Amino acid sequence: MQFAVQTANPAKAETDCVVVPVFRDGDLLPAAGKLDDASERLIGQLIERGDFDAHLANVLMVPFAPGLCAARLMLVGLGERAECREAGFLKALDAASEALMKLPADDAVITFADVPLPGRGSDWKARKVLEAITRAGYRFERFMSSPAPAPRLQKLTLTAADNDDARRVDAGAREGLALGEGINYTRTLANLPGNVCTPRYLAAEAEALADESGGMLTAEILDEDALTTLGAGSLLSVGRGSVEPTRLIVMHYRGADNPDEAPHVLVGKGITFDSGGISLKPGAGMDEMKFDMGGAASVFGTAKAILGLRPEMNLVFIVAAAENMPGSAATKPGDIVTTLKGLTVEVLNTDAEGRLALCDALTYAERFEPASVVDIATLTGAAIIGLGHHASGLLANDDGVARAMLDAGETAQDRAWQLPLWDEYQQQLDSNFADLANIGGKPAGTITAGCFLSRFTEAYPWAHLDIAGTAWHSGDNKGATGRPVGLLTQYLLDRQNEADAAPDER
Structure with missing residues (x-):
């Protein structure tokens, strides 16, 4: 798996899919807010109308999002903001990773580094993102005469708030990739x-x-x-x-x-x-x-x-x-x-x-x-x-x-x-x-x-x-x-x- 880190507005990312975590309550996270603004409040409207319930690990695939350069928008539920801890973060991340592997997508942008977790920095979150994606892409089909097609995803881009944050995200992602491959x-x-x-x-x-x-x-x-x-x-x-x-x-x-x-x-x-x-x-x-x-x-x-x-x-x-x-x-x-x-x-x-x-x-x-x-x-x-x-x-x-x-x-x-x-x-x-x-x-x-x-x-x-x-x-x-x-x-x-x-x- 290849990865990159960007500080640019995710709404301008040309990618097969942009993955956005969402809480059930409160304001949208920074990256989600930028995507919402660029798409004429698409994310906010989906939540307000009840088309997407952001309960933990719920995933909604939006096949076309106006105003975004991404081909698809994936919303991932984080549940209640006050209850978000490591276990919930990882459950939502695993759900997003499994969904990504089922898509006809070669690359994706993921904004999970935005999620606030007490005591966990963006390096830890980036590490877990790469680890989860690498694990989700695993298949053991060596002895299958007709193995299923391998997942297409080859490159993942992680978002960061600024250049200092990007260095932390990059370091964490490198650890996560090595861990995922070892696992x-x-x-x-x-x-x-x-x-x-x-x-x-x-x-x-x-x-x-x-x-x-x-x-x-x-x-x-x-x-x-x-x-x-x-x-x-x-x-x-x-x-x-x-x-x-x-x-x-x-x-x-x-x-x-x-x-x-x-x-x-x-x-x-x-x-x-x-x-x-x-x-x-x-x-x-x-x-x-x-x-x-x-x-x-x-x-x-x-x-x-x-x-x-x-x-x-x-x-x-x-x-x-x-x-x-x-x-x-x-x-x-x-x-x-x-x-x-x-x-x-x-x-x-x-x-x-x-x-x-x-x-x-x-x-x-x-x-x-x-x-x-x-x-x-x-x-x-x-x-x-x-x-x-x-x-x-x-x-x-x-x-x-x-x-x-x-x-x-x-x-x-x-x-x-x-x-x-x-x-x-x-x-x-x-x-x-x-x-x-x-x-x-x-x-x-x-x-x-x-x-x-x-x-x-x-x-x-x-x-x-x-x-x-x-x-x-x-x-x-x-x-x-x-x-x-x-x-x-x-x-x-x-x-x-x-x-x-x-x-x-x-």
Whole structure:
């Protein structure tokens, strides 16, 4: 998607469509007012006569507007002015974006930067505009013999109040475009079927990203021989029942002036298909277990967004990739495996495999002496029971990292909710035969999963995101959401901004 920013009167814009947000009450917003004046009060008359009710996310397409240079005028409802907050803004924006994608329009002008939002500047609004438009244009039709025609929209022009505002809008739009592309990349990886997107496929994707990065990203792939030599017995145990070999994928982004600057690390669960192993899942809905690599997909998507933004910081992206199948060599309930850290784990349920893969990846992250580590995983069904599909679950061993993650989620509107990581929960992982068990029973399943991972993160500040409820949609709209790329990217950008603002101690 191409974009531009203009400060000129939108009524003079020669475009296929001009998109105008409207409140149900009060005066028209500045851009809408200019369009209204130029069109002999067309917008005002449509509202006054009841031809357009500006309730939230209502869209009216006016195929011809006299006095305007645009071929079409799209009105988008914002609801009541006093109730307009981020969620309503984004709902209206999504409705406008979806409507735009259905038009025979090559370009459009959008005036959403006008919308007043407490605490949000035009850069944030522009970022959300480009992110929404990019997401709305996404299609996954790789395996369709007769795919639908792709959306025609190729260029979007955003309006700004003046030249200073235009610079803020431009900066926000660049972030939004990079984020949107990262989100869509995550969606594509997660939507791929398990017979295509295997651990080896993800390894090849990492190498392709590195090749396309212009030297900013490098990729290292640890195969099963390397993992055996390393001692990553827990990760290897997950893939034993599959013919698909396990991989540990490590990508380095070096953007800091100081190559030795401590990196922030993202670790993704990459179970490319999860049958449950010997603890076999029910058949209904098992096809959705191709989404069990949603954490890995979000790590790849965040890496892609970072490559679009090029922040001056060091990062490491790690993916623990395996396929969990019930083959004759599969790990069995009651087996004991030895982790890379040296702790032994009694595997009471082979469907609690994500933590077995992640614990070795988290131990591997120690070698980078990280500033922080965040792991992302579709880890527990209990997260869906507790939080539904709106918020990701967050646990952390560091209050600063936890607060930074929560703040990033609010900024990105890709929110998380923190759960406790108290010592009292740790005893649920006690085992009679090993250092710990891989499950802690039904109570507090998301928390005990976090407790398990915390045993391997004592060397650094760490947070865990359980995205089981947010990584994909089921039902008629089945498909990956691209979350939490927005949260993760914002978290990393915030860490960079903090570093830039800190006094130079050299």
